[in-house]
Amino acid sequence: MKPEKITAGGTFKCNEKEGIIGVVIKYKDINCILTAFHILKAGKCGLEDKVDINGFEGCIIEILIDYDLAVIEISAPDNILEFSSIGKPEIGQAYALKGKSKNYCNIMTLGKTYHYVSFSFAEIPLPGDSGSPIIQNGKVVGILASVFYTNANAIVISLETF
Known part of the structure; x- marks a missing residue:
């Protein structure tokens, strides 16, 4: 069975708490997802905790408190990841x-x-x-x-x- 693509809007789990993937990006040349940190905190997850993303292992590598963002490195091949295009918002x-x-x-x-x-x-x-x-x-x-x-x-x- 072919693994499901990992994409923005998809889900992950940390300590059985489900969260939503905000974006899939290369961050400092590493495959990562970003999400709202407070969701991870609600699941008692923090820096260096393991995350399950569609059966692939992830690890919280950075928390940007000022932005309420968590950066999660993901150990998945590039062909499973659907990298997000980030745009500039408009009204x-x-x-x-x-x-x-x-x-x-x-x-x-x-x-x-x-x-x-x-x-x-x-x-x-x-x-x-x-x-x-x-x-x-x-x-x-x-x-x-x-x-x-x-x-x-x-x-x-x-x-x-x-």
């Missing part, structure tokens, strides 16, 4: 991706560290959706970090530094 329509499910949103503000997006009240992301890639024009423009349930707005981590 306008985008979507959060979890698996094959798209949750449409609107990017309202842009920043070097964070962007603000709005979702429909009927489709507010749920706890555990943090780490989802925000996709616009076919490129990942950020990673979902936090949702405000009172107004259906959310904070998205900028990928400008990557």
Whole structure:
């Protein structure tokens, strides 16, 4: 059986806590995924902990506290990885991706560290959706970090530094 591609929007597990892959990238010439760190922290995972990504081993190699991001090195061949295209966001329509499910949103503000997006009240992301890639024009423009349930707005981590 052919292994499933590892791609943005896919899932991983650390200490039985499931998380969402924000992007698949080369980081410092190493195959890595990025995700929201607070999801890993909720699973009691930290630096150097092992992660299961579609049956391949990963290891948390860096935590960027200021960005709420974790960098996870993945030991998988390049042909299994679907590297993400990172784009510059624009004000306008985008979507959060979890698996094959798209949750449409609107990017309202842009920043070097964070962007603000709005979702429909009927489709507010749920706890555990943090780490989802925000996709616009076919490129990942950020990673979902936090949702405000009172107004259906959310904070998205900028990928400008990557």
